[in-house]
Amino acid sequence: MADIKHFDPDATLETVVRLFWKQGVAATGVQDVVNATGLNRSSLYSTYGGKQQLYLAALNRYVTVRSQPVFQQLAEDERGLPAIADFFRGLISARTSGEHARWGCLVSNAHAGAESNDQEVRAVLDRHHQELCHALRSALETARREGQLTDAADPASGAELLALLAYGVNVRSRAGGDARSLRRTVDAALDSLRAPG
Amino acid sequence: MADIKHFDPDATLETVVRLFWKQGVAATGVQDVVNATGLNRSSLYSTYGGKQQLYLAALNRYVTVRSQPVFQQLAEDERGLPAIADFFRGLISARTSGEHARWGCLVSNAHAGAESNDQEVRAVLDRHHQELCHALRSALETARREGQLTDAADPASGAELLALLAYGVNVRSRAGGDARSLRRTVDAALDSLRAPG
């Protein structure tokens, strides 16, 4: 029978994610992928297809591995506003320090590129947005039950507001926006939703 | 003496702005610029330098011609919160309908690209951010004087919040975020700053 693959496609895809994430899709050539993964072009193309399909696979992996676990944790957190505050603290920390500092968010970055016109890419971005909003809404509804919100605050539109704020954090952090300023901004947003007293 | 240019460099640059804005920098080739402007490569290179310098010039023109007038109008508007509401109404309208629908914002898009690592590009993005924040802060301070704000709202951090929100609008609108949802989100943000009664 046939030979088997001499590499781990999943581990390889993780390497590709980091390339596209850090450098951007357009600035990352197939040669870069070959260099970083150690794969041969034959293996690359027979496994993933071409560059566009590789990008789509990387984008999906990013959402599944990076975004969704954080969203789920937020949605299941029973603390309400403190859960949201922690979510943003973690976000800003990841965006401004450590290994991925100034990389932004692969999904947010994808919005700005020419790839966002691609139908399949667009679907991933929409799914990501919906899941982010859903998690934030869950946390806000918990906060409402706990009496943490002002009467005026609506969980649905509040969730979309915080989602757009997260995109803003992702965008500005990639261009060097500092953590202190971002944290202060997020705190102001949460304060504006908080019940007096 | 010498010959003079047979074209208007400023009008040409406006054409280039629209190319980079709509398609993205990476997806726009020099050939696209040649086709759209009718210029010869010789004239292009002798006037602007290379592609990177052309992009920088376009980015500067965008900020000067598109952003700054709107910022200035906002800063000088004496109505307070209604001025901010109009600012966002105009933004969302421009981003979701008409000629530039789904183009996003050239500056926001630049944040996500590999160009945001360029020092000169970064400087333009920082200047844009600072000017946007300043205009929003002026309007918020007017609102404060008019008694339109809650006591908890701080003009400085409120301005940064609204600025990040604007980036969020720019990002999501490029990927097809609908106007109604964006308007609802912005209204929620402004409601959260508004004084009760």
Added chain:
DNA sequence: GCTATCTTGAAACGTGCGTTTCAAGATAGC
């Protein structure tokens, strides 16, 4: 261990990129 089947390595594919070149064309001063 033979063989069918898939994977891998290395090279080359054609295309389009950003950039340069330079002769021909156009202008303004004398």
Added chain:
DNA sequence: GCTATCTTGAAACGCACGTTTCAAGATAGC
């Protein structure tokens, strides 16, 4: 109108891109 000087047109530059090809190598069933 001659000339010095800049602009323009057209072609070519070398290079890197994404992709394809195919023989050599590796595997699992018989």
